[in-house]
Amino acid sequence: MSGQKKKSDSKHEPLMVYMPPTLAKKARDYAKENNTSVSSLVRQGIKNELCANQSPYTVGYKEGIKQASYLIGMYFSQHEKTIDQLTSSLSHSLKDPIE
Numbered sequence: 001m002s003g004q005k006k007k008s009d010s011k012h013e014p015l016m017v018y019m020p021p022t023l024a025k026k027a028r029d030y031a032k033e034n035n036t037s038v039s040s041l042v043r044q045g046i047k048n049e050l051c052a053n054q055s056p057y058t059v060g061y062k063e064g065i066k067q068a069s070y071l072i073g074m075y076f077s078q079h080e081k082t083i084d085q086l087t088s089s090l091s092h093s094l095k096d097p098i099e
Contacts, residue, residue, distance in 0.1 A: 017042060
């Protein structure tokens with residue numbers, strides 16, 4: 001991909017990382033084996049290092065909440081439902097007898 005410019009990604013800011021060639025090869029191999037990108041691997045490593053003083057439970061919990069909130073937002077934007085409509089539908093279904 002040398003010489004090619006990637007399209008701008010508004011969610012990410014470019015950052016150059018220098019590392020020993022052996023570590024770069026290990027990173028590329030790991031990314032390929034795990035069907036991810038080296039960029040994603042580096043981002044995750046930085047997140048882990050920055051959160052090193054926090055418990056893994058807390059870090060995972062916060063990340064899970066963040067992802068769940070994103071998915072719920074995506075659902076509502078795609079299905080044009082409001083919280084009130086969803087609550088009403090759930091309330092109605094709970095009143096029906098379970099067979």
